[in-house]
Amino acid sequence: MTETAIxxxxxxxxxxxxWALRDCTLRVPAGRxxxxxxxxxxxxxxxxxxxxxxxxxxxxxxxxxGERVGPNRALDRVAYIDxxxxxxxxxxxxxxxxxxxxxxxxxxxxxxxxxLHELNIPLTSKVGRxxxxxxxxxxxxxxxxxxxxxxxxxxxVASLDPVARRDLMATLMAAKADRDxxxxxxxxxxxxxxxxCDHLVVLDHGEVRLAGDIDDLLDGHRLLTGPxxxxxxxxxxxxxxxxxERAGDQVSLLVRGxxxxxxxxxxxxxxxxxxxxxxxxxxxxxxxxxxxxxxxLG
Ligand SMILES: Nc1ncnc2c1ncn2[C@@H]1O[C@H](COP(=O)(O)OP(=O)(O)OP(=O)(O)O)[C@@H](O)[C@H]1O
Numbered sequence: 001m002t003e004t005a006i007x008x009x010x011x012x013x014x015x016x017x018x019w020a021l022r023d024c025t026l027r028v029p030a031g032r033x034x035x036x037x038x039x040x041x042x043x044x045x046x047x048x049x050x051x052x053x054x055x056x057x058x059x060x061x062x063x064x065x066g067e068r069v070g071p072n073r074a075l076d077r078v079a080y081i082d083x084x085x086x087x088x089x090x091x092x093x094x095x096x097x098x099x100x101x102x103x104x105x106x107x108x109x110x111x112x113x114x115x116l117h118e119l120n121i122p123l124t125s126k127v128g129r130x131x132x133x134x135x136x137x138x139x140x141x142x143x144x145x146x147x148x149x150x151x152x153x154x155x156x157v158a159s160l161d162p163v164a165r166r167d168l169m170a171t172l173m174a175a176k177a178d179r180d181x182x183x184x185x186x187x188x189x190x191x192x193x194x195x196x197c198d199h200l201v202v203l204d205h206g207e208v209r210l211a212g213d214i215d216d217l218l219d220g221h222r223l224l225t226g227p228x229x230x231x232x233x234x235x236x237x238x239x240x241x242x243x244x245e246r247a248g249d250q251v252s253l254l255v256r257g258x259x260x261x262x263x264x265x266x267x268x269x270x271x272x273x274x275x276x277x278x279x280x281x282x283x284x285x286x287x288x289x290x291x292x293x294x295x296x297l298g
Contacts, residue, residue: 004066005030005150005182006051011060013046020046022206024060028184028199030149032213033176035193036186037277038203044186045083047203048154051184052080065149076106079148081139083155089128093121093138100142112145115171133164137171144175151175153185157192169196190274202277204284214273221276224253226266235263243283254279 006028021043049055157165202210228251239257
């Protein structure tokens, strides 16, 4: 397997005057499960459309699984599932599999049959009569039957109830355990990604705000809390202040790096993934004028 699943260099997509994605430079090692997060309109679907070849970039370069993505490149090692888990509703499940068999040179039907059997989804059922969760499972089973090296899912659980969400996440985790593919999934809900993902990309206003392996990102940040009155003298050392937030007479600063434990009035602790993402998004909102949060310091 190639070492790098996704290498994007200054990738951009403009619709008319508007940049949906701008200057996106990313390197995702193969085998990662990537959580792509960001608010509405952040550019998540735009990035995914570029990754799966549904759209062409306005600027920049994109390599997937070691190959340059271009107009004549078949993306047969990449599978994509959109938000609606689009399937023909009049098809029966076995007809979905037949279509997959006819359309895909790499097709392992028994994988899908076994998976659907385990989930008690009859092959004779009409897609339109399945629940939303079952339809999502059929879409995932059909995508996995292609044994993709890169599986991309646009908000796969957004329309599902909590049990169906859990079941779909379990299917993805099992698929990852079976085959060492790279998975990219987008969501608004960070807590949903936390159990599954080991790599994070935060997008906002079409720009990458944060990207990296989640363990490294969590190790590399601290939340420094102390008296708001002395916020400008917070003991940050050489750390970069990403964002600060005031609550009463206390202020919390998200810093990148390890601040020196010099001042007893200040307390440094690790952050969780949700806090990390929220601070980065709040910081982005400050710089783009879209938020109500206090100013970014550095
Ligand atoms: N085909 C298009 N034509 C014009 N503008 C578009 C098009 N597709 C996306 N955009 C714009 O690009 C920006 C990014 O949209 P995108 O759908 O990628 O965001 P997103 O993060 O996936 O949002 P959501 O979470 O709501 O699905 C938005 O401002 C959107 O209106």
